[in-house]
Amino acid sequence: MSNIIKQLSIFVNNEPGRLAYISSILKECNINMRAFNLAESTEFGILRTIVDDPEDAYEKLKNKGIIVKKTDMIGVHMEDTPGALFQAADALGRASINIEYGYAYSYKDKAIFFIRVDDPEKAVDVISKEGIKLVADSEI
Numbered sequence: 001m002s003n004i005i006k007q008l009s010i011f012v013n014n015e016p017g018r019l020a021y022i023s024s025i026l027k028e029c030n031i032n033m034r035a036f037n038l039a040e041s042t043e044f045g046i047l048r049t050i051v052d053d054p055e056d057a058y059e060k061l062k063n064k065g066i067i068v069k070k071t072d073m074i075g076v077h078m079e080d081t082p083g084a085l086f087q088a089a090d091a092l093g094r095a096s097i098n099i100e101y102g103y104a105y106s107y108k109d110k111a112i113f114f115i116r117v118d119d120p121e122k123a124v125d126v127i128s129k130e131g132i133k134l135v136a137d138s139e140i
Contacts, residue, residue: 003124003134004072006054011067012045022047029060034140035114037103050114052140072120075135076127080111088132092117095126
């Protein structure tokens with residue numbers, strides 16, 4: 001069990017119907033997204049996603065000709081209350097760990113913040129020492 005989670009970044013041309021096409025490939029390959037973020041630029045978008053089996057999904061997407069990259073992330077369990085982000089963000093900042101980007105979801109009383117940091121191993125150590133529960137890759 002690891003607290004480093006693999007995220008897939010899937011490149012999506014910024015044109016009508018392209019996200020639908022990528023979604024159809026995900027469906028065809030039986031890839032289940034647990035969380036995702038879609039970011040755009042002028043020419044392309046990046047679908048950043050946490051999936052249930054990232055290694056298998058990566059291979060399936062590559063075999064379909066999809067441009068995909070793996071990135072190390074951490075997931076932080078948070079209460080779904082105002083200010084809940086502060087504890088983790090503050091701990092990482094005090095440890096000089098940069099949060100490059102992140103995305104979260106909440107459902108009822110559960111919230112998870114997926115974070116890309118410049119030093120995932122150190123971030124896991126810092127967050128654990130603060131008593132904050134991390135998401136294990138086996139939970140995905």
